Amino acid sequence: MRRFDSVIAELNKLNKLNKLNKLNKLNKLNKLNKLNKLNKLNKLNKLNKLDKLDKLDKLDKLDKLDKLDKLDKLDKRFEKIIFCSL
Numbered sequence: 001m002r003r004f005d006s007v008i009a010e011l012n013k014l015n016k017l018n019k020l021n022k023l024n025k026l027n028k029l030n031k032l033n034k035l036n037k038l039n040k041l042n043k044l045n046k047l048n049k050l051d052k053l054d055k056l057d058k059l060d061k062l063d064k065l066d067k068l069d070k071l072d073k074l075d076k077r078f079e080k081i082i083f084c085s086l
Helices: 002-085
Strands: none
């Protein structure tokens, strides 16, 4: 009977070890999933920043184009004024 009890005790220890191993694996998987999510979030944030920078760059170029257009118009006005005054 004692031998049977010791076998049952060993089986219980093995079951507990198996459960612990499964829990450890689950914890590692959860940590990996969290890391993957964080990596994806970081990449998304970087992409968003790049998009914003790209938009700012485009706005800056548009602003410069507007200024160039205004300068061209001013040049044409002065040309007309100079031509008319001759």
